[in-house]
Amino acid sequence: MSEExxxxxxxxxxxxxxxLIKHFTLxxxxxxxMPAFSGGSHIVVVMRGGARVHRNPYSLLSSPLELDAxxxxxxxxEESRGGSHFMHDQVTVGTRLEIAHPVNLFALDKxxxxxxxxxxxxxxxxxxAQLEDLHQGRAPYELHYCVRSPEHAAFxxxxxxxxxxxxxxxxxxxxxxxxxxxxxxGQPLGTHVYVCGPxxxxxxxxxxxxxWGWPDSHIHWEQFSAPPVGDAFxxxxxxxxxxxxxxxxxxxxxxxxxxxxxxxxxxRGGVCGFCQTRVLELDGEIVHNDHYLSEADRGKFMMPCxxxxxxxxxxxDL
Amino acid sequence: xxxxxxxxxxxxxxxxxDPRGRYHLMLGLxxxxxxxxxxxxxxxxxxxxxxxxxxxxxxxxPAAGDAGTAEAWREIEGLPLQEVRAFSDVAxxxxxFKSLLEDSLMGTRxxxxxxxxxxxxxxxxxxxxxxxxxxxxxxxxxxLARRVYCIHCRTTAENVRTNIxxxxxxxxxxxxxxxxxxxxxxxxxxxxxxxxxGELPAIKDxxx
Numbered sequence: 001m002s003e004e005x006x007x008x009x010x011x012x013x014x015x016x017x018x019x020l021i022k023h024f025t026l027x028x029x030x031x032x033x034m035p036a037f038s039g040g041s042h043i044v045v046v047m048r049g050g051a052r053v054h055r056n057p058y059s060l061l062s063s064p065l066e067l068d069a070x071x072x073x074x075x076x077x078e079e080s081r082g083g084s085h086f087m088h089d090q091v092t093v094g095t096r097l098e099i100a101h102p103v104n105l106f107a108l109d110k111x112x113x114x115x116x117x118x119x120x121x122x123x124x125x126x127x128x129a130q131l132e133d134l135h136q137g138r139a140p141y142e143l144h145y146c147v148r149s150p151e152h153a154a155f156x157x158x159x160x161x162x163x164x165x166x167x168x169x170x171x172x173x174x175x176x177x178x179x180x181x182x183x184x185x186g187q188p189l190g191t192h193v194y195v196c197g198p199x200x201x202x203x204x205x206x207x208x209x210x211x212w213g214w215p216d217s218h219i220h221w222e223q224f225s226a227p228p229v230g231d232a233f234x235x236x237x238x239x240x241x242x243x244x245x246x247x248x249x250x251x252x253x254x255x256x257x258x259x260x261x262x263x264x265x266x267x268r269g270g271v272c273g274f275c276q277t278r279v280l281e282l283d284g285e286i287v288h289n290d291h292y293l294s295e296a297d298r299g300k301f302m303m304p305c306x307x308x309x310x311x312x313x314x315x316x317d318l
Numbered sequence: 319x320x321x322x323x324x325x326x327x328x329x330x331x332x333x334x335x336d337p338r339g340r341y342h343l344m345l346g347l348x349x350x351x352x353x354x355x356x357x358x359x360x361x362x363x364x365x366x367x368x369x370x371x372x373x374x375x376x377x378x379x380p381a382a383g384d385a386g387t388a389e390a391w392r393e394i395e396g397l398p399l400q401e402v403r404a405f406s407d408v409a410x411x412x413x414x415f416k417s418l419l420e421d422s423l424m425g426t427r428x429x430x431x432x433x434x435x436x437x438x439x440x441x442x443x444x445x446x447x448x449x450x451x452x453x454x455x456x457x458x459x460x461x462l463a464r465r466v467y468c469i470h471c472r473t474t475a476e477n478v479r480t481n482i483x484x485x486x487x488x489x490x491x492x493x494x495x496x497x498x499x500x501x502x503x504x505x506x507x508x509x510x511x512x513x514x515x516g517e518l519p520a521i522k523d524x525x526x
Contacts, residue, residue: 113448189422190448213340213425215452 006046006098007034011091012069017154021122022088023061026070029096033067039130040106040194042224043070044268046098047086052250053258054083057224057268059126059196060102061155064133070099073154075122081226081249103266106196106222108133113190115141118178118205120197121148124155126222127196131163142166144183146197149173180208194220224269227251228289230308237261237318238280252304261318263304270306277304277316284311324496330437330458333429335361335368339453340425342368345415345440346376347408347432349459351390354431358397373401373418375411412439419447427453433460435476438503445500462525466494467504474504482510482521491518494525 013025028034037060047054058072074087091097106126108115115134117127124145134141143163147153149171159167170176184193184205193214195205202221209219229249236243237256246255253263253275266272270290279286279302287310290303302309304316333353335342342361346354354374361368378391395402405411428449430440437456444454463477473487478494485492485507492507499506511517 109448111448184424187424189419189424189426191424192448209424210338213338213427215338215450217450217452218424 006100009034009070009097009099011093011095011097014091014093017073018152020076020152021154022074022076023154024072024074024087024091026072026097026099027068034070035101036067037064037102037129038104038107039064039133040108040126040222041102041104041129042106042126042267043072043102044100044265045072045083045087046100047083048098049086049090050082052082052254054081054086055100055254055257055265055268056083056087059106059129059222059224061125061128062132064129070102073122073125077226079226083226103272105267105272106194106220108194109192109218109220112139112192112218114139114188114192116183116187116191116193117141117143118183118193118195118197118201119143119145120195120201121146121152122154123195123197123201123223124159125196127194128155128158130194131159135162142168144168144170144178146170146172146178146201180204181212184209184214185212192218192220194222196222199223199225222271227254227268227306228287228308230287231310233284233309233311233314235309235314235316238315239318246308251306252302252308256304256318263318265305268305270303273303275303275305276301277318279314280317281313281315282309282311283313284309286311286314324498326498326500327496328434328437328456328498328500330434330456333357333431333455333457335364336427336455337364337368339368339427340371341423342372342427342429343415343418343422344372344374344376344429345411345431345436346374347411347436347460348377348379350431350433350436350457351376351379351394352431353457353459354429355390355394357429358394358399362397369398370400372399373403374399375403375405375414375418377405377408377411408436408439412443415440416443419443422447427455430454430456431459433463434458435461435463435465435503438465438498438500441500442503464494464525465502465504466492466507467499467502468492468507470509474502475507479523479525480521481524482518483507493519 008029009026010029012027015023042057042059044055044057062071076088077084232248240261244255244259246252264274266274273292286302287308289306335357344354430437463479466475466478468485471488491510493510495506497506
């Protein structure tokens with residue numbers, strides 16, 4: 001994504017919601033309103049603070065009807081590669097940031113007869129905007145929200161006030177857990193399930209829904225995870241005629257971007273398919289970490305946002 | 319001609335059991351029961367326990383005016399299904415189908431076998447329940463007669479076998495296109511002689 005396509009925003013408010021989660025309000029520089037979006041959309045925040053540029057995706061959590069500012073929730077990751085620590089420690093009210101335009105890879109099915117939303121921890125954020133959309137519609141819906149303990153339950157007062165009985169909260173600290181089988185085995189025809197949370201939760205929901213006969217078109221999930229770390233490797237970009245070194249804790253995409261070559265992206269999480277890149281030569285193996293490429297395509301392509309290589313040499317069509 | 323290579327023209331395939339389905343709902347009209355029997359035998363042979371969670375609604379061949387497939391109906395009746403019911407007309411069958419969908423759960427697969435007009439009407443109802451492509455399978459058997467929707471007056475003509483048909487609503491001569499609407503369960507009919515009134519191509523039986 002080129003620099004011209006980013007939006008300039010200024011942090012107009014920061015609120016600490018839990019020991020780990022901060023809520024940032026991003027207002028357009030120079031006033032006006034932000035571009036419209038739909039519930040489930042995310043933006044990518046470009047962080048130019050330290051030695052490296054970070055680009056992290058965050059779900060928009062405010063009502064799609066309110067465009068005077070965007071709102072995101074950022075959880076401080078223990079094993080941060082820098083992005084969430086930058087947001088928590090260096091960003092203050094008044095900080096200017098660049099963001100990429102909103103993209104929705106986690107949209108509600110508009111003609112579903114019922115919606116079942118399942119959130120784990122910070123995974124609540126896309127649902128906050130979706131609930132605003134669901135509020136306008138007629139289809140019934142329910143939210144199941146798992147958190148570590150009451151002090152970690154971000155946005156709960158707002159959810160209880162807006163959604164009342166439709167919110168079901170489960171505290172790990174009190175031994176509460178969602179009974180996925182009970183939840184997914186008795187839903188009426190035309191129900192869609194949406195899950196956002198840790199990988200284990202997404203896997204359990206998907207597997208349980210499938211075992212009860214849910215087709216994939218009714219199962220929706222989103223996860224923003226840091227790109228996996230791995231061995232360092234070197235890559236040659238054939239079209240740019242450039243050698244790039246990829247260190248263990250930086251993704252291939254980030255390394256290419258740091259070298260000044262732009263790679264198209266939307267999700268930076270191995271899902272959207274936008275950054276699909278042709279592998280021209282390879283002596284070694286690609287470590288595919290994406291959820292996008294088919295087995296057949298894995299011989300010819302890779303997704304630089306999350307995938308790496310263990311190789312002597314790698315030439316990409318970039 | 320206006321009518322070739324249109325993407326909305328439905329494509330059907332021989333029915334196969336979907337082992338990922340938890341519940342199975344099958345609709346058949348006339349010769350369609352032969353296809354349903356084939357799927358049910360496939361489920362039985364694979365020792366899937368799905369038969370006990372399978373409902374079959376059909377209009378047996380003699381009632382549908384097809385000869386020679388009454389055997390299939392008798393065999394279906396003998397299988398250990400959750401439910402099998404025979405109907406004498408399409409409206410009654412579809413009414414029961416709709417009320418079954420009201421109470422059906424996620425994990426249900428729909429199988430429809432019969433003439434295209436029957437498949438279309440069943441799919442139109444299934445669509446209202448947000449069943450997606452991956453939950454519906456259909457096999458076309460029997461007459462190719464079409465339901466044709468007049469784009470001028472919105473009347474639907476049933477059982478159209480000819481390339482050109484007179485609209486029962488506005489009496490325009492309509493050219494029957496391959497352009498199909500799943501929502502209306504009908505092919506689009508467009509005025510055939512709008513440019514040169516009275517000049518029509520030869521009228522032929524093409525959907526038989």
